């Protein structure tokens with residue numbers, strides 16, 4: 609099976625749990641990929657540094673058609689937002705909502721970085 613795992617409110621809620629899930633899946637001969645609405649450069653998260661699976665950043669595009677265009681067919685989707693599989697994000701690339709989310713996201717990353725140092 610090819611299993612697509614979402615990042616926000618899925619992987620990032622419980623990275624250790626999902627790392628275990630990924631390992632067990634791979635040991636059983638299944639493939640796990642990351643499929644996220646995020647933009648690869650603008651929305652990079654430090655958690656992604658340690659993730660050694662194929663990652664697909666759709667930049668707000670519906671995930672299923674995005675991957676199928678690349679010839680990637682997913683058997684199982686794991687996603688807190690099932691609509692993201694078939695529908696484009698409601699936040700357009702230049703929308704204030706996306707901008708506000710990016711500002712907040714960067715703040716959170718910076719705070720976590722400061723806690724670690």
Ligand SMILES: [Mg+2]
Nearest residue numbers: 614616617688
């Ligand atoms: Mg999500």
